[in-house]
Ligand SMILES: Nc1ncnc2c1ncn2[C@@H]1O[C@H](COP(=O)(O)OP(=O)(O)O)[C@@H](O)[C@H]1O
């Protein structure tokens with residue numbers, strides 16, 4: 001495991017055993033899908049899991065879990081007001097999307113991002129968690145910096161697709177997470193949309209976005225390549241329907257997610 005001298009003062013989060021960030025160089029590579037898959041697979045294994053959607057520009061966890069238009073409740077605990085997270089499929093879910101109107105652009109400056117993120121992290125009644133999985137915006141911005149500086153992040157899972165443009169952006173992300181001052185351990189790379197297999201010919205693999213990109217990146221940075229996730233129309237269907245849990249209920253689709261989780265838990 002890499003050692004970091006992340007020197008910033010951290011919020012107290014001893015009620016959460018491990019905080020794992022899911023990040024990527026660019027958008028649309030499957031970060032939210034992978035973050036959800038990790039959370040669901042862990043919850044299936046009996047762990048207490050929280051899932052925080054911190055993607056200010058495109059919060060999609062509410063859609064994937066079909067939790068739009070809900071009224072969040074708050075409770076009093078030890079003199080503090082805490083927000084009760086939404087619970088679905090045994091996962092405690094909180095999203096920055098619950099606090100912004102959908103279809104409206106979020107134009108928050110850094111300090112506002114930090115403030116809202118800290119509320120989501122600290123004012124949510126997470127209870128005792130084994131894992132808090134955080135879905136982050138693409139790239140490396142205010143959200144990542146706030147999380148790395150102010151919380152004890154156990155590790156980062158990087159999601160990429162095999163094509164070169166996606167990989168180029170991941171280099172920048174790795175560079176930030178490896179930075180001695182604010183870095184956190186990079187647990188590994190997930191290559192999503194690695195290939196396509198036709199439904200009737202599952203033995204055939206078509207490398208639509210190229211091949212071997214994740215492996216190259218892993219070797220270059222000496223980071224484990226955790227999992228290859230194929231392109232499957234059911235993944236998109238389930239996500240669009242707000243039935244993301246069906247991914248881990250499916251005997252074939254669940255495999256790459258369970259393998260991934262077993263390597264990082
Ligand atoms: N392995 C996959 N097979 C098919 N569709 C996928 C796969 N991974 C992600 N998708 C779809 O691609 C789109 C982008 O995925 P998403 O997880 O929202 O990416 P990000 O969070 O990085 O922007 C979504 O419509 C999702 O359902």
Ligand SMILES: [Mg+2]
Nearest residue numbers: 031032055060
């Ligand atoms: Mg997303």
